[in-house]
Amino acid sequence: MTATEQSGVPATAERRPRRTKSIVGWLILVVLVVLVVFVAIRVSAAPPGEHGALDPEGRDDSGALALAEILRDQGVEVDIHRSRAEARAAVDGGTTLVMANPYTLTDGALETLMEPADRVVFLSTSSHLMSALRIGENAPGTRAAVTAGCDVPEFAEVGTIRADRLFAPAAEVEGCFGDADGAAVLIDDRGGDRVAVVEGTRLFSNAYLAENGNAALALALLGQTERVVWYVPSFSDSDIEGKSVDTLGSLTPPWVTPAILLLLLAGVAASIWRGQRFGPLVAETLPVTVRASETMHGRARLTARAADAAHAAEALRDGAQRRLARRLGLAVHAGADEVADAASDRLRIPRGTLQTLLAGPLPTDDAALVDLARRLDELEAAVETSTRRPTIHPTEAEGTT
Incomplete structure (x- = not known):
C-alpha cells in the first residue's frame, strides 16, 4: 500500500476519470449552445414566403388566388407578371393594369408602367403612393357596412362592404363607399384614364373575399375589360438603388473581432477552471418572505x-x-x-x-x-x-x- 493510499487521499488515477467526465460534460454543453444559436440564426434569417399579400398565385389567407380564379370564371383573362418591363409590354388600351402597392418602384418607374394603361387599379396603397398620384390623402376612422353612394355605374350592384381604411378624395376625385370626409374607394378620371385606389389587403384576400360585397366590388373594379394585366411588385424587380451606409462592422479595425473571440474563449476556459473549485450550491432560507398577493393588495x-x-x-x-x-x-x-x-x-x-x-x-x-x-x-x-x-x-x- 502506497503512502498516498494510506493517507486517504485519492490517487491520480482515481481523480482523472472524474475530471474527464466533467470536461466531457462541459464540451457537450458548449456544443448544445452552439447548435441552439445556429438554429436560431437560421430561423431568424429565413426568407419570407414565396408569395406575399394579394399575390394572385398565393394560396394562403393573405393571397389573392381566389380573386384571380373568380375573374377567370367570369371570362376575364388574367395575365400575371413579376417584371415591370413585361407588364408594361403586355398592357394595351383594352386591358386593366392591376397591382398592389408598388413599394419597390420609384415614381418614375411607376409612371412609365402606368403610361400605356387606360385603367389602373391599386389594390393596396400607402401615403407615398397617394401623394404621387395626387388622388387624396388618408382619412381617420373606419366605416361600418356602407353602400357605394356614388355615380359610378359599376358599383350599383355591389352591395355593402366594411372598409378598414378611408381616404379623403382630392378635388375632382370621386369617393365611393363613404362620404366627403372619408371614402373606401377613390376614382380618378381627371386625365382621361381611370385610376382607382382601394385598401383591399383584407377585402380581396382569400380569407375575406366571400364576406359582404367584397367579391362584387373586386369584379366591379377588375372585370370591366376582357383582359387583366396583374403586376406583382418584388424587391428583385426594384429600380431603387440603395446606398450603403457605414456600419459598426465597417468602422471597426480588423483586429477587434479576433481579439473579442479570444477574450470569449479565455472567459469560457476561466469559467470551466474556476467552476470546478466550487462545491454544490447551498440553499439558504431568506429572513423575510413577502407574498405577491400582499404586495398587490398593499x-x-x-x-x-x-x-x-x-x-x-x-x-x-x-x-x-x-x-x-x-x-x-x-x-x-x-x-x-x-x-x-x-x-x-x-x-x-x-x-x-x-x-x-x-x-x-x-x-x-x-x-x-x-x-x-x-x-x-x-x-x-x-x-x-x-x-x-x-x-x-x-x-x-x-x-x-
Missing part, C-alpha cells in the same frame, strides 16, 4: 387612498395589454396600436374600435375606472374564446359552399 390600498383613478387605470391597461399580446402571439412589449389591430383582426371587428379602450383618455373617477376594468375583462375573455375556437380553412369553406 399597492391597491395606496392607490385607493390617493384616489388616483388614472394611475390605477394605467396599471390595468398595461396588464391587459401584455396578456393580450401574449394570447395574440405578439411581442411582450407590443404597443397599444399593434395589440388593438391584432385583436380587431382576431375578433373580426372594424379597426379603430379598440384604440380608445387601450390607448384613449384615462378615467378620472371610480365609476369610469370600474367601467374600463369591465370592458378590458370582456375584451380579454373574447380574445381567449377566439383562440380556442377552431379555425376553418378557406379550402374547407369553399367545399361547404
Whole structure:
C-alpha cells in the first residue's frame, strides 16, 4: 500500500476519470449552445414566403388566388407578371393594369408602367403612393357596412362592404363607399384614364373575399375589360438603388473581432477552471418572505387612498395589454396600436374600435375606472374564446359552399 493510499487521499488515477467526465460534460454543453444559436440564426434569417399579400398565385389567407380564379370564371383573362418591363409590354388600351402597392418602384418607374394603361387599379396603397398620384390623402376612422353612394355605374350592384381604411378624395376625385370626409374607394378620371385606389389587403384576400360585397366590388373594379394585366411588385424587380451606409462592422479595425473571440474563449476556459473549485450550491432560507398577493393588495390600498383613478387605470391597461399580446402571439412589449389591430383582426371587428379602450383618455373617477376594468375583462375573455375556437380553412369553406 502506497503512502498516498494510506493517507486517504485519492490517487491520480482515481481523480482523472472524474475530471474527464466533467470536461466531457462541459464540451457537450458548449456544443448544445452552439447548435441552439445556429438554429436560431437560421430561423431568424429565413426568407419570407414565396408569395406575399394579394399575390394572385398565393394560396394562403393573405393571397389573392381566389380573386384571380373568380375573374377567370367570369371570362376575364388574367395575365400575371413579376417584371415591370413585361407588364408594361403586355398592357394595351383594352386591358386593366392591376397591382398592389408598388413599394419597390420609384415614381418614375411607376409612371412609365402606368403610361400605356387606360385603367389602373391599386389594390393596396400607402401615403407615398397617394401623394404621387395626387388622388387624396388618408382619412381617420373606419366605416361600418356602407353602400357605394356614388355615380359610378359599376358599383350599383355591389352591395355593402366594411372598409378598414378611408381616404379623403382630392378635388375632382370621386369617393365611393363613404362620404366627403372619408371614402373606401377613390376614382380618378381627371386625365382621361381611370385610376382607382382601394385598401383591399383584407377585402380581396382569400380569407375575406366571400364576406359582404367584397367579391362584387373586386369584379366591379377588375372585370370591366376582357383582359387583366396583374403586376406583382418584388424587391428583385426594384429600380431603387440603395446606398450603403457605414456600419459598426465597417468602422471597426480588423483586429477587434479576433481579439473579442479570444477574450470569449479565455472567459469560457476561466469559467470551466474556476467552476470546478466550487462545491454544490447551498440553499439558504431568506429572513423575510413577502407574498405577491400582499404586495398587490398593499399597492391597491395606496392607490385607493390617493384616489388616483388614472394611475390605477394605467396599471390595468398595461396588464391587459401584455396578456393580450401574449394570447395574440405578439411581442411582450407590443404597443397599444399593434395589440388593438391584432385583436380587431382576431375578433373580426372594424379597426379603430379598440384604440380608445387601450390607448384613449384615462378615467378620472371610480365609476369610469370600474367601467374600463369591465370592458378590458370582456375584451380579454373574447380574445381567449377566439383562440380556442377552431379555425376553418378557406379550402374547407369553399367545399361547404
